[in-house]
Structures are given as structure tokens and as C-alpha cells.
Amino acid sequence: NAGVTQTPKFQVLKTGQSMTLQCAQDMNHNSMYWYRQDPGMGLRLIYYSASEGTTDKGEVPNGYNVSRLNKREFSLRLESAAPSQTSVYFCASTWGLLAGSQETQYFGPGTRLLVL
Amino acid sequence: AQSVSQHNHHVILSEAASLELGCNYSYGGTVNLFWYVQYPGQHLQLLLKYFSGDPLVKGIKGFEAEFIKSKFSFNLRKPSVQWSDTAEYFCAVKDRNRDDKIIFGKGTRLHILP
Numbered sequence: 001n002a003g004v005t006q007t008p009k010f011q012v013l014k015t016g017q018s019m020t021l022q023c024a025q026d027m028n029h030n031s032m033y034w035y036r037q038d039p040g041m042g043l044r045l046i047y048y049s050a051s052e053g054t055t056d057k058g059e060v061p062n063g064y065n066v067s068r069l070n071k072r073e074f075s076l077r078l079e080s081a082a083p084s085q086t087s088v089y090f091c092a093s094t095w096g097l098l099a100g101s102q103e104t105q106y107f108g109p110g111t112r113l114l115v116l
Numbered sequence: 117a118q119s120v121s122q123h124n125h126h127v128i129l130s131e132a133a134s135l136e137l138g139c140n141y142s143y144g145g146t147v148n149l150f151w152y153v154q155y156p157g158q159h160l161q162l163l164l165k166y167f168s169g170d171p172l173v174k175g176i177k178g179f180e181a182e183f184i185k186s187k188f189s190f191n192l193r194k195p196s197v198q199w200s201d202t203a204e205y206f207c208a209v210k211d212r213n214r215d216d217k218i219i220f221g222k223g224t225r226l227h228i229l230p
Contacts, residue, residue, distance in 0.1 A: 035220070041222055042122075042220050043220040045218070059219070104150075104165065105162070105218060107159040107160040107161075
């Protein structure tokens with residue numbers, strides 16, 4: 001049981017390049033999330049997926065797209081990277097709305113992205 | 117839109133001091149509340165959570181938090197901190213009745229002096 005895994009761990013991009021950050025969970029969770037973490041800004045929600053087949057914008061969705069490929073996987077794509085997207089990206093998952101008191105977000109180890 | 121405010125951005129304490137980190141949220145409906153901790157170089161881990169019932173919630177490592185509905189607050193406390201508590205602490209809120217969006221505060225960096 002690996003929990004939430006993310007690839008890659010580190011990435012350097014040039015402005016304008018594209019890339020996809022991968023996230024997978026093996027806990028059969030319904031909901032998955034992408035956050036970015038920046039100094040002094042905390043975690044800001046980029047996109048989330050309440051269930052397979054649905055995605056919704058979070059606080060800072062501009063410049064990103066997501067795909068909920070199946071129940072396990074939720075990818076984040078930068079079509080044309082910009083220096084402002086330099087950040088640490090975290091994926092997370094939970095059981096979702098039906099979890100009640102069992103709900104806890106489980107986080108992946110993060111992806112450090114540098115855009116030059 | 118719901119939001120979370122953490123009043124202290126950076127707190128420095130000596131070992132054995134008492135700790136209280138403030139957290140206020142803006143949403144007036146039914147919410148779930150969380151405190152997460154991020155130790156240096158690690159990812160976020162759940163400290164404690166509130167869903168219903170007793171507003172005083174006890175978590176791991178001696179932490180507790182009190183939900184005060186009238187004040188929209190969920191402050192984190194620990195009577196006596198240790199050097200190993202040095203970390204960044206995040207408060208988070210989820211609107212239970214709407215969707216699965218979970219919003220985090222900006223975090224509080226806690227530095228414990230040995």
C-alpha cells in the first residue's frame with residue numbers, strides 16, 4: 001500500500017515548455033486534489049476531482065489542466081510553463097463526501113518544479 | 117467563498133512553552149476542520165480533525181484544538197512544546213454540504229528553540 005505517489009520528484013522546464021505531473025493513489029479514494037505550495041502562501045487548490053469523471057476548478061486554476069484518468073490517477077498538465085508556476089506541487093486524495101468522520105486527506109511527497 | 121485565516125505567520129518559542137496557533141474561517145455553514153503539520157522536507161500529515169460532537173479535539177503528539185462555532189475559530193494548542201515540534205502548521209476547512217473542496221490557510225511556521 002503505497003498511498004499517494006507522484007512523479008516526477010523534480011523537474012526543470014524552460015518557459016513555454018509543457019509537462020504533465022502524474023499522481024496515483026491505491027486507497028480506492030473517490031476524491032483527488034492538486035495543490036501548489038509557495039512560501040508565505042500556504043497550499044492553494046488548483047483543481048480537484050470529487051469522483052471519477054468529474055473535475056472542478058479550485059482557487060488558482062489558470063495555466064493548468066487536469067485529467068481524472070480513472071479512479072486511481074489524477075494528472076496535472078502545464079501546457080505552456082511560466083516562471084510564476086515555479087512551485088512545489090502536492091497531490092492529495094480522500095474518501096470524499098460520503099466518508100463522514102473517516103475523512104482525512106492523504107498527501108503525496110510533492111513535485112518540485114522550476115521554470116526558467 | 118470560503119477562506120481560512122491563520123493569524124501568526126511565524127512563531128518562535130522555547131522548549132516547554134505553551135503554544136496556541138490561531139485559525140479562523142469565513143464560511144458559515146456546516147464545516148469539517150483540520151490541522152495538518154509539515155515537518156521540514158516532508159509532506160503534510162494530519163494532526164487532528166473536527167467533524168461533530170465534542171468541540172475539543174485531541175490529536176497526535178499532545179496537540180488539541182477547540183472548535184468555537186460562534187467565533188468561527190479552530191485554534192491549535194499544546195501545553196508544552198518540544199524541539200521536534202518545529203514545523204509548518206496548516207489549518208484547513210471543508211464545506212461538508214457542498215462539494216469536496218478543501219481550503220487551506222497560509223500556514224504558520226513554528227520554530228522551537230532548544
